[in-house]
Amino acid sequence: MINSDCDKCGRCNNKSEKDVSTCGSLFTIQVYSENTPGLLSQISAVFTRRQVNIETLNVCASSTPGVHKYTITCVCTEEMAKMLTKQMEKRIDVLQATYYTDDQLFILEAALLKISTPVLLENPEISKIARIHGGSFVEVNPVYATLEKTGRTEDVLSLYNKLNDLGAVLQFVRTGRICITKGTEEKLDNYLAKRESERINK
Amino acid sequence: MAENITGAEALMRSLEHEGVKTLFGYPGGSIMPVYDALFDHKQTLNHILVRHEQGAVHAAQGYARVSGEVGCVLVTSGPGATNTITGIADAMIDSTPLVVICGQVGTSLLGTDAFQEVDLVNVTSPITKWSYQIRRPEDVAWAVSRAFFIAKSGRPGPVVLDFAKNAQVAKVDYKTENVDFIRSYTPDPHPTEEAICQAVKLINSAKRPFVLVGQGVELGNAGNELLQFIEKINAPAGCTFLGMSALSSDHPLNKGRLGMHGNLGPNVMTNKCDVLIAVGMRFDDRVTGNLQKYARQAKIIHLDIDPSEFNKNVKVDVAVLGDCKKTLKLITEQVSPANHADWIAGFEQYEKKEFDSVIDNAINPKEGPLRMGEIVRKVSEATKNSAIMVTDVGQNQMFACRYFKFTKPRSVVTSGGCGTMGFGLPAAMGAAFGASDRTVCLFVGDGGFQMTIQELGTIMEHRIPVKIVLMNNNYLGNVRQWQEMFFNHRYSFTPMVNPDYELIAKGYDIPCQTVTKREDIDAAINKMLTTDGPYLLQCAVMEEDNVFPMTPPGANIDEMLLEFNNDKGC
Numbered sequence: 001m002i003n004s005d006c007d008k009c010g011r012c013n014n015k016s017e018k019d020v021s022t023c024g025s026l027f028t029i030q031v032y033s034e035n036t037p038g039l040l041s042q043i044s045a046v047f048t049r050r051q052v053n054i055e056t057l058n059v060c061a062s063s064t065p066g067v068h069k070y071t072i073t074c075v076c077t078e079e080m081a082k083m084l085t086k087q088m089e090k091r092i093d094v095l096q097a098t099y100y101t102d103d104q105l106f107i108l109e110a111a112l113l114k115i116s117t118p119v120l121l122e123n124p125e126i127s128k129i130a131r132i133h134g135g136s137f138v139e140v141n142p143v144y145a146t147l148e149k150t151g152r153t154e155d156v157l158s159l160y161n162k163l164n165d166l167g168a169v170l171q172f173v174r175t176g177r178i179c180i181t182k183g184t185e186e187k188l189d190n191y192l193a194k195r196e197s198e199r200i201n202k
Numbered sequence: 203m204a205e206n207i208t209g210a211e212a213l214m215r216s217l218e219h220e221g222v223k224t225l226f227g228y229p230g231g232s233i234m235p236v237y238d239a240l241f242d243h244k245q246t247l248n249h250i251l252v253r254h255e256q257g258a259v260h261a262a263q264g265y266a267r268v269s270g271e272v273g274c275v276l277v278t279s280g281p282g283a284t285n286t287i288t289g290i291a292d293a294m295i296d297s298t299p300l301v302v303i304c305g306q307v308g309t310s311l312l313g314t315d316a317f318q319e320v321d322l323v324n325v326t327s328p329i330t331k332w333s334y335q336i337r338r339p340e341d342v343a344w345a346v347s348r349a350f351f352i353a354k355s356g357r358p359g360p361v362v363l364d365f366a367k368n369a370q371v372a373k374v375d376y377k378t379e380n381v382d383f384i385r386s387y388t389p390d391p392h393p394t395e396e397a398i399c400q401a402v403k404l405i406n407s408a409k410r411p412f413v414l415v416g417q418g419v420e421l422g423n424a425g426n427e428l429l430q431f432i433e434k435i436n437a438p439a440g441c442t443f444l445g446m447s448a449l450s451s452d453h454p455l456n457k458g459r460l461g462m463h464g465n466l467g468p469n470v471m472t473n474k475c476d477v478l479i480a481v482g483m484r485f486d487d488r489v490t491g492n493l494q495k496y497a498r499q500a501k502i503i504h505l506d507i508d509p510s511e512f513n514k515n516v517k518v519d520v521a522v523l524g525d526c527k528k529t530l531k532l533i534t535e536q537v538s539p540a541n542h543a544d545w546i547a548g549f550e551q552y553e554k555k556e557f558d559s560v561i562d563n564a565i566n567p568k569e570g571p572l573r574m575g576e577i578v579r580k581v582s583e584a585t586k587n588s589a590i591m592v593t594d595v596g597q598n599q600m601f602a603c604r605y606f607k608f609t610k611p612r613s614v615v616t617s618g619g620c621g622t623m624g625f626g627l628p629a630a631m632g633a634a635f636g637a638s639d640r641t642v643c644l645f646v647g648d649g650g651f652q653m654t655i656q657e658l659g660t661i662m663e664h665r666i667p668v669k670i671v672l673m674n675n676n677y678l679g680n681v682r683q684w685q686e687m688f689f690n691h692r693y694s695f696t697p698m699v700n701p702d703y704e705l706i707a708k709g710y711d712i713p714c715q716t717v718t719k720r721e722d723i724d725a726a727i728n729k730m731l732t733t734d735g736p737y738l739l740q741c742a743v744m745e746e747d748n749v750f751p752m753t754p755p756g757a758n759i760d761e762m763l764l765e766f767n768n769d770k771g772c
């Protein structure tokens with residue numbers, strides 16, 4: 001049983017009195033699909049139709065040949081996360097969609113920061129902050145320096161916020177999160193094995 | 203040995219391989235190679251030339267709904283394709299299996315804003331089960347087989363194939379394909395023992411069980427299983443509009459229709475039952491009214507083949523995933539027989555109340571202008587309640603659904619979720635092809651009739667035996683009713699200036715009669731039903747008639763209004 005977030009009846013999913021985008025918490029949705037064209041717009045349409053914003057999105061080939069993996073974060077209620085995964089699985093070429101909370105995942109993201117070299121040279125605090133946060137400079141020239149940082153979302157954002165407060169950041173980009181699940185169960189492998197045996201027995 | 207043929211010819215062979223007998227379509231530039239190939243397959247593929255592409259899709263919907271087969275549509279690119287959108291959306295929300303094949307410009311022109319190029323796959327993706335662009339002739343057999351498999355399996359729905367012109371003319375070594383497995387798609391999920399057990403336990407404990415019958419019962423051909431189930435547990439049932447003919451109207455356990463303009467009993471009793479068993483229905487807002495006050499006292503069991511329906515609108519206590527033909531049978535085998543005579547008798551007071559205050563006057567008026575309800579009921583009875591009822595959308599639909607009666611499955615063709623005006627006439631002609639041994643009666647208003655009136659041309663050409671009952675009130679009646687009730691009687695653009703429909707019928711060589719007097723109705727209906735081929739019966743009905751009972755939008759389902767200007771609910 002899911003716990004309803006509706007404060008009116010505690011039973012229905014009616015969100016009419018609530019702004020869905022601001023209620024709830026951060027969920028990470030992992031989606032596996034066949035590598036067919038047009039899937040990304042189908043998946044993103046599931047979010048837009050239900051008024052949920054995608055916070056981050058990463059798409060790449062998975063370790064299973066021919067299968068694409070989408071890692072999507074969004075802020076919503078658990079009920080909504082469940083509905084989103086069901087609606088995504090309804091698309092014919094989606095193999096599996098599962099939602100997770102942060103404690104169920106190993107999470108990583110990468111970021112690049114472009115920093116003004118004159119500002120960097122003027123203020124020794126900048127390189128100190130970079131060092132403390134485990135960032136590394138990958139390029140320095142007289143005009144700008146490029147700082148690279150990988151880590152959890154909050155580490156990446158903390159580095160950015162501190163440097164930005166010092167007026168050092170010219171450009172900033174994050175990859176959005178990538179993650180693997182904790183736990184011993186490989187849900188996709190199990191699903192594919194089950195489907196393969198169903199195909200053979202058909 | 204594979205034969206070297208064009209992609210267009212491969213499409214013809216693939217359609218034949220899928221057992222397609224009838225397709226509805228309209229030619230145009232980007233689909234011409236396919237129409238050229240079709241010229242040599244006229245003996246096997248009965249192509250019906252409609253007068254507008256929207257008509258083709260609604261006709262295919264009518265065909266699919268009454269036959270259980272996949273409806274098939276063939277149109278050209280650009281405007282031909284976009285004209286199908288309304289019907290595709292309608293088929294999606296009403297779970298109707300369709301394969302819509304559209305021409306597309308050649309692949310070298312894709313993305314160049316070429317003449318009659320529309321990005322159809324992206325346009326239709328949200329309103330189809332699957333939308334695919336065929337770019338090479340090698341993909342034709344596979345794509346067609348996959349399209350039919352997807353359209354008709356699981357919860358049915360529409361599929362679009364966007365067929366690039368170069369793939370129509372290029373040659374391929376054709377081999378038949380039989381797609382019956384897609385690893386990312388589980389159309390027929392196995393019911394779990396746990397869910398069945400929980401459902402059985404809850405049903406056995408029920409003192410006041412109530413069954414909601416949806417179109418899933420029809421789609422799953424589970425009418426007999428439903429009957430055995432409700433008879434064994436002795437539970438009353440209410441039907442959604444799309445599920446109405448899944449259970450004979452006169453069965454003692456059939457307590458009528460659910461929803462906004464449904465019957466008083468089933469709506470009130472939804473909020474009095476202790477176990478609600480929903481079969482193949484989706485708790486549409488027109489059925490539930492205010493969700494916060496919907497069946498809150500009840501434990502809810504939901505049987506559905508589509509897992510995304512569980513907990514979507516109404517939180518359920520037991521979700522039974524699977525084909526209801528199987529799940530109903532499994533549950534019926536395990537439940538204990540029961541007797542709920544007292545609970546069932548509780549419906550009578552509401553039936554009487556509704557009959558006295560609404561129904562009697564709707565079907566047996568003694569004076570005043572003709573009423574839609576009496577016409578519907580008389581047509582129904584004249585066909586011994588065995589005809590297929592097709593409706594358009596609006597008051598004609600509500601009166602038809604309220605007063606037509608059913609004795610056979612697959613007898614309801616109406617636009618439920620989408621509420622598409624203009625659906626009726628083409629859907630009725632499709633239904634006549636899909637069930638050529640049955641009488642097809644269309645109820646349509648003067649508004650919706652004119653939205654697809656051009657299909658009279660198709661009906662004329664093929665002498666399609668559609669019995670058209672035009673209930674003319676010179677208004678867009680349903681909107682007018684809402685204006686009267688909720689917009690302070692301000693009739694903003696709802697009065698309708700009508701043409702002379704008898705002249706129109708004459709122009710299309712369709713026999714026609716207009717009825718204005720009560721004493722002429724029976725003879726006119728008899729004339730309509732005994733005339734071979736199409737017939738237009740125009741009935742001049744009460745202009746400002748209202749459909750009651752009514753659950754006002756957002757109100758609780760047990761607070762139905764029985765009349766206007768009086769707040770007495772129930």
